[in-house]
Structure formats: structure tokens, C-alpha cells
Amino acid sequence: MYELHFAVPMAGAVFCTLNTRHDSNMVSILLEHSEAKIIFVDHQLLDLARGALDLLEKTGTKSPMVVLISESDGSSPTGFSSSSYEYESLLENGHSGFEIRQPESEWDPISINYTSGTTSRPKGVVYSHRGAYLNTLATLFLHGIGTMPVYLWTVPMFHCNGWCLTWGMAAQGGANVCLRKVSPKDIFDSIDQHKVTHMAGAPTVLSMIVNSAVSDQKPLPHKVEIMTGGAPPPPQIFFKMEELGFGVSHLYGLTETYGPGTYCSWKPEWDSLPLNERSKMKARQGVQHLGLEDVDVKDPVTMESVPADGKTIGEIMLRGNTVMSGYLKDSKATEDAFRGGWFRSGDLAVKHSDGYIEVKDRAKDIVITGGENVCTLEVETVLYNHPAILEVAVVGRPDDLWGQTPCAFVKLREGFDVDAQDIIKFCQDRLPRYMAPRTVIFEDLPRNSTGKVQKFILREKAKALGSLFRSETQTTC
Amino acid sequence: MYELHFAVPMAGAVFCTLNTRHDSNMVSILLEHSEAKIIFVDHQLLDLARGALDLLEKTGTKSPMVVLISESDGSSPTGFSSSSYEYESLLENGHSGFEIRQPESEWDPISINYTSGTTSRPKGVVYSHRGAYLNTLATLFLHGIGTMPVYLWTVPMFHCNGWCLTWGMAAQGGANVCLRKVSPKDIFDSIDQHKVTHMAGAPTVLSMIVNSAVSDQKPLPHKVEIMTGGAPPPPQIFFKMEELGFGVSHLYGLTETYGPGTYCSWKPEWDSLPLNERSKMKARQGVQHLGLEDVDVKDPVTMESVPADGKTIGEIMLRGNTVMSGYLKDSKATEDAFRGGWFRSGDLAVKHSDGYIEVKDRAKDIVITGGENVCTLEVETVLYNHPAILEVAVVGRPDDLWGQTPCAFVKLREGFDVDAQDIIKFCQDRLPRYMAPRTVIFEDLPRNSTGKVQKFILREKAKALGSLFRSETQTTC
Structure with missing residues (x-):
């Protein structure tokens, strides 16, 4: 999946990652909706893919070409039609002189990310080359990723293209450490073995780390920077992560904002606050990153900004280069999301006197x-x-x-x-x-x-x- | 000058810095050529400005409005017409609700930088908002500037807008340490007092530091990252800088590339090379930064890339967002500089097998x-x-x-x-x-x-x- 983040756009095509935890039914729906021409299938997911292709066949939909990724021992998976390819063999037959197909416009799509479907049927969020480039740079900045980092993949690459750090690791000459399965033992072992410098994950990953058996834990070789988002880190988890030697930073974003959109830019004067106050500050979603034009908290009806009083609730709205181009083949949902010229996040928040925003709830929650x-x-x-x-x-x-x-x-x-x-x-x-x-x-x-x-x-x-x-x-x- | 890097573009105008070492004659030529509407004059440079305005008057050219920057004791400079303003008073009369005038297009000019005129009459290099934004981010990356740096201004802000780090310091919440005069004592004192993290300068600044009297030197509070360009750092200076506790990085660029365009991205395996070999590696101009599309070494006649053999000499050519829009009111020079679709640097170089470029000389040298x-x-x-x-x-x-x-x-x-x-x-x-x-x-x-x-x-x-x-x-x- 990491290699395909480069190969597919460089071939002039659009890359669509699928959540590996979807079932065959959902995969068949997304294959049909995205009109994928080729599907790359890891050997661990053969049954899932076979089920999805069978469903497509039943409805008379043209199936994509299949490229199988074999086990490392090279044994070929079976049960697919003779028209399927094997990934490594395909690479060997490639032309080393293949000329990269640049996008005609920087606004051309680079990838489609289906939303995780917290509340409804997944929507295909379209990313442009321009937006992906800018969000990659901005995410490197907000996570403080310098040259030659060692990155542990605890955020799935099918989630907003790994919060754009798939491309970010290449930009900074980073090493990618991938896990077949995210477990506390594997996390601590990888950090120890590869001297991981950066990682990221939803609070559930942090929770997994702090609640892990002591026998699975290993001392960190140095401070490991971990970026969390999706929900603010609960205070206890934040403190325990710091005790274990992690530096926790907090970001906010949605699939529609290429992942990270705002972050709680830490102020040095907060270092001296009591633990609980520090945790409250850390829970803020903060300010827009360097790639996003604007974030604001607005009355969803009048589109007026709420006062920066830390009390008045409004909806978080964003605009700029790192907001999606739209939902694939769903102009109604796209129009709806951009009513009033801003992207409406559906998240309710307040704005503090220093301009930092803080999420209070999902509108529907x-x-x-x-x-x-x-x-x-x-x-x-x-x-x-x-x-x-x-x-x-x-x-x-x-x-x-x-x-x-x-x-x-x-x-x-x-x-x-x-x-x-x-x-x-x-x-x-x-x-x-x-x-x-x-x-x-x-x-x-x-x-x-x-x-x-x-x-x-x-x-x-x-x-x-x-x-x-x-x-x-x-x-x- | 730092404040004006923001105020002027936010007012919808174009910012043109002038080299403070020009004489009145050159200043009058540049004022006329740039058609400046307002000139901001520091109290140290009153005579220079007065001389330039007198020359404009003699040729019947309309003089710009004058805004005087007083000494810190507030004493007003005299000798200018009653139509001049005083900077701080002007600020006090400003509207706090002034709405920022966004550029209509991101390609609109943000600044004009007159080339230093190594060889000929200065040309007005036009920077766009888009180019300045991207070169700012790229320069932060190549200099490894993280959040909240302390930056010592040993590069003049009138030089490529301070290699775009005027805007870069704001982007990263940096502190700006300015010197009235660049002397070794002031440099060491500033580093000590303000805990400077980053600075930059031509090799002559490095030379000044390593050749300074021991009595002017102070131990550094931590490693100070210094970025040098214009010419590669001579080996002796590079070694002595490292001995003093500086980390030296090497970049290459021209006024036409917004300052930094390529840099010698350091490979960890070079750390173990003998001193002289390390210095040779450090002298390479390297690879393009994250904001530049392409750098290549080409035969200036055939436009063919030279082989990556470390021997064949060609001309460094660059293209991308962080190459100037053109020379102000000089379409012939602009066309000439972009012949063949690339910006021609006039610098002769080789390309090494790893793609790193190395300048051999100016074409004319x-x-x-x-x-x-x-x-x-x-x-x-x-x-x-x-x-x-x-x-x-x-x-x-x-x-x-x-x-x-x-x-x-x-x-x-x-x-x-x-x-x-x-x-x-x-x-x-x-x-x-x-x-x-x-x-x-x-x-x-x-x-x-x-x-x-x-x-x-x-x-x-x-x-x-x-x-x-x-x-x-x-x-x-």
C-alpha cells in the first residue's frame, strides 16, 4: 500500500485505499462506486476480495483486474481467474524508463478516501494533488517531523492516506515501520528495535499502550512523539503516556480535511500549569495548520462567527486548499457540506479568547x-x-x-x-x-x-x- | 522592515526592500524603476534617502510619500517636507478593523527584490504570493526550523526577503533577534543572551565568526544551526565552525529562486568520512528543496541533461513554483533567463551519481x-x-x-x-x-x-x- 501511494499517481491514475476491516459486501459496493480498474489484494485478504468480486459478478458489474500480493515465501495464491497478476512479477516486467505522468492540473484527483461511516453510508472524499502536497507539508510541521524520521505505522494508511504521512515520509527521507497487527507488544518492540521517532493514532491506540501489560512494555530509547486525533486524549491517558516517555500532540481533522486540519499548538507558558490544567489545554483542537486557510466556529444558520468567549457553541467550519474537492458522484452531499462557502464539519465547538477552538461535541451527539x-x-x-x-x-x-x-x-x-x-x-x-x-x-x-x-x-x-x-x-x- | 513584510502585502501592495548599502544615486534609480508610492526611511539612513529624493526632484520624477522611522527616544528627524509621516504615529492612527486585502490571484506579486548586481545593473526580481509561501515552507524544512525558533538576523532582510525567513519566523512562532551591525561580538552576545537556535549568512559571515578575537567569543548555550549559501563554505571555516559548536548546512540559490533553491541534504553515512571528505560532501549544492519542482544540470545549447558522472560540466537550470515570475519591466531579460523553459542560473556545475549537483563556477568566472x-x-x-x-x-x-x-x-x-x-x-x-x-x-x-x-x-x-x-x-x- 505504501508503494502504491506513489506508483498509482505517477502512472496518472487515482488511488483508492479500502479499509481492510470492511466485509465483502462493503468492498463490492465501494469497488462499484469508485469504478476501480485494478484491485491490489494482499494474501491475507484473499477471501474478502474473492467474496466482493463474486458479488460484483452476480450483479453483472465488470470486475476490476486483480493483482495479488504473495506471501513473502513467494507461494502464489490460487482461486482467481487466470487474468490475475502477481505483484512482484508485474514489477519485474515494468519499464525502468517509464515516464511519470504528471497531472494536467494540480487540482486533478490523486486519491479517493471513503469516510469511515460513523453515521451513514461511506462517501468517497476526493483529494487533489495540490491539497495532498500542502497537507503533507503541514502535517510534517505540526508533528515536528524533521529530516530522516523513523515512523511507526499505527495509523492505517487507508485512513486519509495515513494522515498524508505516506507522502510525508518520502518528503523527509523517513523509514517506515509497518505492523501486520497493532498490539502493545509489537509497538514497544518496534520502537526498541527500529528507534522509532514518530507515530500517531486515535486515543484508542494510546489507551492500548497505557493499559498494556508491563511485561509487554520496553523502555523507550528516546522521547517518541505521538500525534493523536479523532477525540481529545483523556487526561489520565495523556499523563500516563508522558510518564512512559511519549510526547503527545493533539490534532483535529476529518477525512474531508485530508486528516489533520488544526492542532493544539503548545504554548511554553502552559508547561508550568498544574497537571489538570495542562490536560485541559492539551484537549483543545487549537488553530489551523500552515496548509489550511481558515478555521472558524460559526452559527450554522447565520454564518456569523461565535464570540471568542470559550462558551458560545457553534459549528467548526474550514476552508482552504486542504479541504476536499468534494464527494465522488454525490453533488448533493457536496453542496450540502459547503453551504455558505465553508466546509461544515458537523462538530460543535467554542472559541477561546486566544483563538484556539475546542470541540464540545458532534452536532448529532x-x-x-x-x-x-x-x-x-x-x-x-x-x-x-x-x-x-x-x-x-x-x-x-x-x-x-x-x-x-x-x-x-x-x-x-x-x-x-x-x-x-x-x-x-x-x-x-x-x-x-x-x-x-x-x-x-x-x-x-x-x-x-x-x-x-x-x-x-x-x-x-x-x-x-x-x-x-x-x-x-x-x-x- | 520586518513588520512591513506583513503590513505591505496585507494592505494589498507590493513590498520592495532596498539594500541599505546602496548610495543615493542607486536608490533614486530603484525608486524610479520600481515606481514606489511610499518609502519608509530609518533614522540612520536619512541623508541617503534625502539625497535620492533630491535626485528624483531634479529629473522631475514624482517622489514617493515619506514615512520616517524615529530613533527610539522619539526625537523626530527633520529636513523632510511637511508631507512626510512618522511611522509610529501613523500606526497609532491606523484602523484596528482594517480588512486584509487578499491578493486576487495567488500569482499576484508580493515583493520585488533587486539583484545584488554582482555583474550588471540590478534587475527587479518579482516574487508571487504563491512562490513566497512555498519557498518559506521549503526553507523552514531545509534549515530544520521547528516550532518557536530564536532567529538571529545575520542575513539582511533586503536579501531575498531574508531568504523568506521573515515570513518563516511568523509561520513557526519564532523570535527575531536583529542587529544594527553584524560584528562577531554582537553575534556571540546575541546567541548567549537570547539563546539563538538558528541563523544564516554568506561564507563571509562564517569567516568573520571563526576569525574573531577570542575575547569576543562566548561558549554557545546549545548547538546553533547556521545555513550558508552564496558560495560553499571553505573546509577550514566549516571545521572551525563545527569546533565552535555550530551546525553548518549548505544551500544554493539565487535572488531569482527566492533565495534557497537546493541544499546539500546530509546523508548519515557521510558522518564517518575523514574530515576532508566530509568537507567535500558539504560543499555540494545538492538537491532541490521541497518547494522546487526541478533542478538539473544541462548543456545550455542542446538543453540535454549532462550525465551524472561528477565530471561533465553544464549549466544549473531550475523550474517550479519557487522560481521568480520575471524581471520587472524587462521582458527581454526575462525571456532570456527562461530560454528553453527553464530558468538559467549562469552557474556551471556537475551532477554526481546520486543526483547531487556541485557548482564548479559562474559561467563568466x-x-x-x-x-x-x-x-x-x-x-x-x-x-x-x-x-x-x-x-x-x-x-x-x-x-x-x-x-x-x-x-x-x-x-x-x-x-x-x-x-x-x-x-x-x-x-x-x-x-x-x-x-x-x-x-x-x-x-x-x-x-x-x-x-x-x-x-x-x-x-x-x-x-x-x-x-x-x-x-x-x-x-x-
Whole structure:
């Protein structure tokens, strides 16, 4: 996949990575939607690809040409039509004098990234050469990646082209360390063996690292810079990562912004703040990076900027070169996303007096109870301070009286035993009463293929519980 | 000047810095040529500006509006017409709500930089917003400037807008340390006081540092990265800089490439080379930076690339976003510079097998003796190894028999006394006989306002000497 990030655009084609955790059905849908001409299939994913191609055949859709990537022992996979190729053999037959096909315009597409589908059917986000170039440079800057880094791939390359660092590693002469599977042991072993300097990942990767068995851990050879995004790092995880020797930086972005779009540019004066204050600062999504023209928090109706008071909530909107060209073959969704001339992120945030933005919630994740807005992220941040809680997600539960009430889904740490009342009380002591959950459900959290909690599944579950009676509380185990 | 790098483009105007070492006559020529509407004059340069404005008046040219920058005690300069403004008062009367005037096109000009005029009358090199943005980012990368650097201004801001690092410091939240005068003591004091992390300068600045009195030197608080260009750092200076605690990086560029265009990207395997070999590697001009599309060494007639053999000489040519838009009001010179679709640097170079380029000489500095090309830079590099030589420049002396013979202008270190024969013998022992100077002249070297040796003056002097008789050698003191 790394090599193809260069080979495909240099051949004048458009590169579309597919999430390896999709099932055959989704892969067949995306192959049809993207009109892919060639599919490259790793030997680990033969069944998945075969299933997808079979589905295409059933619907009479023309299948793409297949290029198989063999196991390192060279044994060829079987079961594909004779028209398939083997990757390494194909390379051997290539022309060394092949002339690179430059894009006619820098706005030509370089890649398509299907959104992770947190809430709906994946959309094909189109990246241009120009945008990819600029976001690559900007991401190198915000992650502080100098010359000849050693990069550990804990962000999948199928996720916003690896936050553009596939290209970034080539730009800086970096070494790429790839893992077949992301496990704490493999992470620590790789850092130790290859002297990894930089890595990145959703908070779930950080959580995996800090919650790993001590026997899997190894001392770091030097400070390892890790960039996290998707959600702010919970304070406990942030502190523990620093204790382990990692430098944590926090960015914000979406597939539609080529991955990283803003970052919490750290101010030296924050170094001397108490731990909790530092963690609050670190949780801010910050300011736009050097490749993005503008980020703002705006009233989604009037398009007015919210005051920089740290309180007034608006929607994060972005514009500039590193915002997608549009959704593939979906002009309605594209128009909708760019209404008013800015890309609408769907994330709700405030703007602080220094211009730093801070996400409060996804627009659709806000719980409105008795006319009050509850930022579920704030409730979750408080709950992450509870010693027994490993993971938590808060959604709205429909209610005849209040409209909605906050409902917490909780996964406890092993060996801990607390009940719903403990957890509700914990919140009531630390938050306005209306913000505390009225319902607590103990279970594992559903996550999508990139590790994001699938709140829409939890909302369905909360809805199935029905209305909660008045001020009564109810628990389910 | 630093503030104006932002204020002028944000007002929708084009910024033209003038070399502070020009005389009134040259300033009046450039004011007329650039059609400047406003001139900002520092209190140190009042007489210079007054002289230039008087000259404009005499020729009936409309003078620009004058804005005076007062001494820090606020005392107002006098002697200008009542229509002049004082800078700080003007700022106080500004509108805080002034809306930034964005360029209509990113190709709109942002600045004009007059070339230093090594060889001819200055030409107005036009920079675009797009080019300046990209060269700023690329220069940050090649100099390894991370977040919140402390930058010491030993490169004048009137030189390629400070190699684009005026804007670069803002991009990275840097601190700017400015000097009224560049002296070794001020450099060491500033590094010590402000904990300077990065600086830059022509080899003459490095030479000034390593040749400074020990009493002016101070231990560095940490490694200070210094970027040098204009000519490769002579080996002795490079070693001594490293001994003093500086990290020296080497770049190549011209005013027409926004300053830095290529750099000697250092390979880790070179660290283990013997000192002299390391210095040879460091002297290479290297590869294009991340903002430049292409650099190549080409036959200036056929436009064919020279083979990457480290021997075949061709002309350095560049193309891409960070090459100038053109020369102001000089379409002939612009067409000439871009003949064949590439910008022709006028520098002669070879290409090594790894693609790194190495400058051999300015096209016009090559000495042709008996049909053999002598790279004067190579002869100078050998001469810099002579313990008695502080500065040296080699040019061609016309000769009836040989066409030209090499002629060395030498400035000796204080306390040393060697004669021409010593120096000629030194070269003959280390170079092919035809490359050794036949003439040695002891005197101070003439330099232009950016510190470059003015070889055209030396060529005039060598010409005035007349032809050298056959194999005889002649010396002048």
C-alpha cells in the first residue's frame, strides 16, 4: 500500500485505499462506486476480495483486474481467474524508463478516501494533488517531523492516506515501520528495535499502550512523539503516556480535511500549569495548520462567527486548499457540506479568547434535556476520572418529560465492581445536575473499523429502552 | 522592515526592500524603476534617502510619500517636507478593523527584490504570493526550523526577503533577534543572551565568526544551526565552525529562486568520512528543496541533461513554483533567463551519481587557458588550505599566448609573510599545472553590499595588467 501511494499517481491514475476491516459486501459496493480498474489484494485478504468480486459478478458489474500480493515465501495464491497478476512479477516486467505522468492540473484527483461511516453510508472524499502536497507539508510541521524520521505505522494508511504521512515520509527521507497487527507488544518492540521517532493514532491506540501489560512494555530509547486525533486524549491517558516517555500532540481533522486540519499548538507558558490544567489545554483542537486557510466556529444558520468567549457553541467550519474537492458522484452531499462557502464539519465547538477552538461535541451527539444542551464529551471527560471506568460513551435517551436524558454506556476495568448509582453520584458531584446521566449501562462499546465508538448503535439501544419515568433512575447490566 | 513584510502585502501592495548599502544615486534609480508610492526611511539612513529624493526632484520624477522611522527616544528627524509621516504615529492612527486585502490571484506579486548586481545593473526580481509561501515552507524544512525558533538576523532582510525567513519566523512562532551591525561580538552576545537556535549568512559571515578575537567569543548555550549559501563554505571555516559548536548546512540559490533553491541534504553515512571528505560532501549544492519542482544540470545549447558522472560540466537550470515570475519591466531579460523553459542560473556545475549537483563556477568566472577550462572555485578551494591565506579570488588574466591565465588576488592573514612563488608552488603541488595561478596579487578583495566578491572589478584589474609573457610568472604587491 505504501508503494502504491506513489506508483498509482505517477502512472496518472487515482488511488483508492479500502479499509481492510470492511466485509465483502462493503468492498463490492465501494469497488462499484469508485469504478476501480485494478484491485491490489494482499494474501491475507484473499477471501474478502474473492467474496466482493463474486458479488460484483452476480450483479453483472465488470470486475476490476486483480493483482495479488504473495506471501513473502513467494507461494502464489490460487482461486482467481487466470487474468490475475502477481505483484512482484508485474514489477519485474515494468519499464525502468517509464515516464511519470504528471497531472494536467494540480487540482486533478490523486486519491479517493471513503469516510469511515460513523453515521451513514461511506462517501468517497476526493483529494487533489495540490491539497495532498500542502497537507503533507503541514502535517510534517505540526508533528515536528524533521529530516530522516523513523515512523511507526499505527495509523492505517487507508485512513486519509495515513494522515498524508505516506507522502510525508518520502518528503523527509523517513523509514517506515509497518505492523501486520497493532498490539502493545509489537509497538514497544518496534520502537526498541527500529528507534522509532514518530507515530500517531486515535486515543484508542494510546489507551492500548497505557493499559498494556508491563511485561509487554520496553523502555523507550528516546522521547517518541505521538500525534493523536479523532477525540481529545483523556487526561489520565495523556499523563500516563508522558510518564512512559511519549510526547503527545493533539490534532483535529476529518477525512474531508485530508486528516489533520488544526492542532493544539503548545504554548511554553502552559508547561508550568498544574497537571489538570495542562490536560485541559492539551484537549483543545487549537488553530489551523500552515496548509489550511481558515478555521472558524460559526452559527450554522447565520454564518456569523461565535464570540471568542470559550462558551458560545457553534459549528467548526474550514476552508482552504486542504479541504476536499468534494464527494465522488454525490453533488448533493457536496453542496450540502459547503453551504455558505465553508466546509461544515458537523462538530460543535467554542472559541477561546486566544483563538484556539475546542470541540464540545458532534452536532448529532448533543443531548437536549429539558431545553438544556448537554455536551456528551464533557460528561465523558468527567467519567474518565472515575477509577473504575475503562471506556465510556454518553448518548441521549428519549424521554416523554425531558425530551432526552443522558445515558452512559460504560466498560469497567477488570477487577472493579461499581453500580450505576455510584457513577451517577460521581457525576452529580462534579457537574450541573441536568448533565449527569440518568441511565448507566455496563457493556463493551461498539467501534467502527478505525476505532471510533459507534454512537448511532448506542443511540438505537438507548431508544429501545423507551422513555425514562420522570426523575427516577434506571440501570441495566 | 520586518513588520512591513506583513503590513505591505496585507494592505494589498507590493513590498520592495532596498539594500541599505546602496548610495543615493542607486536608490533614486530603484525608486524610479520600481515606481514606489511610499518609502519608509530609518533614522540612520536619512541623508541617503534625502539625497535620492533630491535626485528624483531634479529629473522631475514624482517622489514617493515619506514615512520616517524615529530613533527610539522619539526625537523626530527633520529636513523632510511637511508631507512626510512618522511611522509610529501613523500606526497609532491606523484602523484596528482594517480588512486584509487578499491578493486576487495567488500569482499576484508580493515583493520585488533587486539583484545584488554582482555583474550588471540590478534587475527587479518579482516574487508571487504563491512562490513566497512555498519557498518559506521549503526553507523552514531545509534549515530544520521547528516550532518557536530564536532567529538571529545575520542575513539582511533586503536579501531575498531574508531568504523568506521573515515570513518563516511568523509561520513557526519564532523570535527575531536583529542587529544594527553584524560584528562577531554582537553575534556571540546575541546567541548567549537570547539563546539563538538558528541563523544564516554568506561564507563571509562564517569567516568573520571563526576569525574573531577570542575575547569576543562566548561558549554557545546549545548547538546553533547556521545555513550558508552564496558560495560553499571553505573546509577550514566549516571545521572551525563545527569546533565552535555550530551546525553548518549548505544551500544554493539565487535572488531569482527566492533565495534557497537546493541544499546539500546530509546523508548519515557521510558522518564517518575523514574530515576532508566530509568537507567535500558539504560543499555540494545538492538537491532541490521541497518547494522546487526541478533542478538539473544541462548543456545550455542542446538543453540535454549532462550525465551524472561528477565530471561533465553544464549549466544549473531550475523550474517550479519557487522560481521568480520575471524581471520587472524587462521582458527581454526575462525571456532570456527562461530560454528553453527553464530558468538559467549562469552557474556551471556537475551532477554526481546520486543526483547531487556541485557548482564548479559562474559561467563568466571560468578561466580558459590553452583550451583547458579552469574552475576558479577549485583553485580557490586549494588556496584556502594555505595557512597564510585569509581570502582569495581567482580570475582570468588575458594572455596573447594562452588566451587567459589564472590570476589570484590574495589577502594574507595578519603576521604572515609569503611571496607569490610560495603560493604558486603550493598550487602546483596540488593541482594540474595549467590550473595553478601564474599571477598573484596581494590586496583586499572588493565586495558588494551583500558580501560577495566583485570578480568583475578583479577581472578589470587583471586585464589592466596586460598579457603575461609565455611561461614567465609575474607578481605585484
